Amino acid sequence: xxxxKVGCCGFPNGLKNYFSRFKVVEVQKTFYxxxxxxxxxxWRSLAPTGFEFAVKAWQGITHPVSNPTYxxxxxxxxxxxxxxxxxxxxxxxxxxxxxxxxxCSTLKARYVLFQxxxxxxxxxxxxxxxxxxxxxxxxxxxxFVWEPRGKEWTDEKVSEVCKKCDLIHGVDPFGRQPVTRxxxxxxxxxxxxxxxMYYYDYxxxxxxxxxxxxxxxxxxxxxxxxxxxxxxxxxxxxxxxxKDFEG
Numbered sequence: 376x377x378x379x380k381v382g383c384c385g386f387p388n389g390l391k392n393y394f395s396r397f398k399v400v401e402v403q404k405t406f407y408x409x410x411x412x413x414x415x416x417x418w419r420s421l422a423p424t425g426f427e428f429a430v431k432a433w434q435g436i437t438h439p440v441s442n443p444t445y446x447x448x449x450x451x452x453x454x455x456x457x458x459x460x461x462x463x464x465x466x467x468x469x470x471x472x473x474x475x476x477x478x479c480s481t482l483k484a485r486y487v488l489f490q491x492x493x494x495x496x497x498x499x500x501x502x503x504x505x506x507x508x509x510x511x512x513x514x515x516x517x518x519f520v521w522e523p524r525g526k527e528w529t530d531e532k533v534s535e536v537c538k539k540c541d542l543i544h545g546v547d548p549f550g551r552q553p554v555t556r557x558x559x560x561x562x563x564x565x566x567x568x569x570x571x572m573y574y575y576d577y578x579x580x581x582x583x584x585x586x587x588x589x590x591x592x593x594x595x596x597x598x599x600x601x602x603x604x605x606x607x608x609x610x611x612x613x614x615x616x617x618k619d620f621e622g
Contacts, residue, residue: 377559377595380427381612384562384600390421396609399427401488401562401598406431407447409474415481428482429520429596432489435459435471436508442492461495462508472512479517486518486560486596488545493525497532509540520545520560530554548588549581559592561585565601576603582611 382399393400402418404410410418422428434444439460440452458465479487495501509519522545523533534554537544544553545560553559563585565575577585577599589595599608 377589377592379589379595379597379615381597381608381615382599383604383608384431384598385604387605390418393605394421394423394426397612398425399429399596401429401431401596401600402482402484403431403600405475405478406434406490407444408449409433409478412477412481415478419482428484429486429488429598430475430479430482430484432487433471433475436462436468436475437489437491437495439494442494444492461501462504464504464507468508469511472508476512476514485516486520486543488520488522488560488562490522490545491524495523496525496527497529502532502536505536506539509542513541518543518558522546522562548585552588556591557593559589559595561588561595561597563597563599563601563604563607565599565603573601575601577601577607577610579610579614582607582614585611586614 380399382397382401383393384401384403386393386400418428434442435452437460438444440456442460452459452467453470454467458467459471460468462468475487519540519542521537521542533544536542537555542555543558543560544555545562546553547564547566548561549563549566563577564572565577566572585597589597597611599611601607
């Protein structure tokens with residue numbers, strides 16, 4: 376049975392309360408604004424022994440500055456704004472990775488998530504850039520997770536990139552299943568078909584289905600990312616505890 380770790384995208388209800396309930400977190404605020412190394416050191420020092428951090432990579436790597444997510448960015452961009460995002464082979468993108476890497480190393484994070492906007496399409500240029508990017512930043516200390524968006528990224532195309540770059544296919548399993556095996560990285564956005572993203576409260580039936588999807592993998596990370604993430608994650612952990620899994 377799978378080694379299953381359950382947590383949230385961020386720290387709902389505060390750091391102290393979160394650390395008392397969970398063993399893993401995906402740090403999401405790093406996508407919008409990288410914290411200082413000093414802040415990352417504080418998080419690491421406050422976390423209990425054995426607690427695991429995963430990190431969502433800063434948007435400067437994956438998203439152009441025209442993306443509305445930059446509205447939450449406070450600070451000054453290095454270099455030319457036009458050179459950010461889409462894994463471009465620019466000094467700005469690699470600087471964005473270097474700063475992200477500092478935070479990841481400070482938190483002793485093993486898994487790093489790269490989430491792409493739907494505007495990042497499977498063009499020859501984009502596939503070439505993402506392939507070169509991961510070839511250059513490859514590091515045995517990290518496992519890289521890639522969450523593409525958009526229907527144009529077919530399973531075949533996603534699989535091709537993941538194989539070339541040694542990536543884990545990150546997904547919301549209620550939207551699609553991963554093309555990579557062994558390790559699953561699930562992000563629960565509260566968006567089953569026909570439901571409003573982030574606002575959906577998962578039912579017992581949903582959580583049982585999620586548990587079934589976890590079973591074929593050797594290791595699974597389940598991060599809830601909806602408005603009810605704290606409560607949903609705790610409910611899922613209680614369900615997991617009744618099975619032959621490690622929560």
